[in-house]
Amino acid sequence: MACIFCQIVSGRIPSDIVYQDEEVIAFRDIKPQAPVHLIIIPRKHILSLAHLSEVDSALVGRMVAIANQLAKKEGAAQNGYRLVINCGEQGGQLVPHLHMHLLGGRGLSDTLG
Ligand code: AMP
Numbered sequence: 001m002a003c004i005f006c007q008i009v010s011g012r013i014p015s016d017i018v019y020q021d022e023e024v025i026a027f028r029d030i031k032p033q034a035p036v037h038l039i040i041i042p043r044k045h046i047l048s049l050a051h052l053s054e055v056d057s058a059l060v061g062r063m064v065a066i067a068n069q070l071a072k073k074e075g076a077a078q079n080g081y082r083l084v085i086n087c088g089e090q091g092g093q094l095v096p097h098l099h100m101h102l103l104g105g106r107g108l109s110d111t112l113g
């Protein structure tokens, strides 16, 4: 099992998990780019947004709903936050397991790469 996020799901590598249920887990990014920087992932290994099958597409809605709850819990909701899903090489995706970034707690640039 080479996938680093699958290893976080299985507990083989440690992470600072802030949320988990039967389908989704969320943990703190190891190299945070904002005071609040969480990674939200499906437990299931899905390579990227481009590899999301119709059957699994509802997962992304769940990930957004969980991110919204976590933004509130982390105190980032009131002033605003950003959800990002990088997809593929040119989309800036480094870890090949579908994930959403929740960024907040500071003013973020109004440019998108
Ligand atoms: P991306 O460029 O969208 O693939 O982002 C991958 C993110 O995963 C980066 O922000 C990394 O800092 C983060 N990351 C990589 N390895 C770990 C890890 N072991 N624990 C927490 N976050 C990680």
Ligand code: ZN
Pocket: 003, 004, 005, 006, 007, 044, 045, 046, 096, 097
């Ligand atoms: Zn994986």
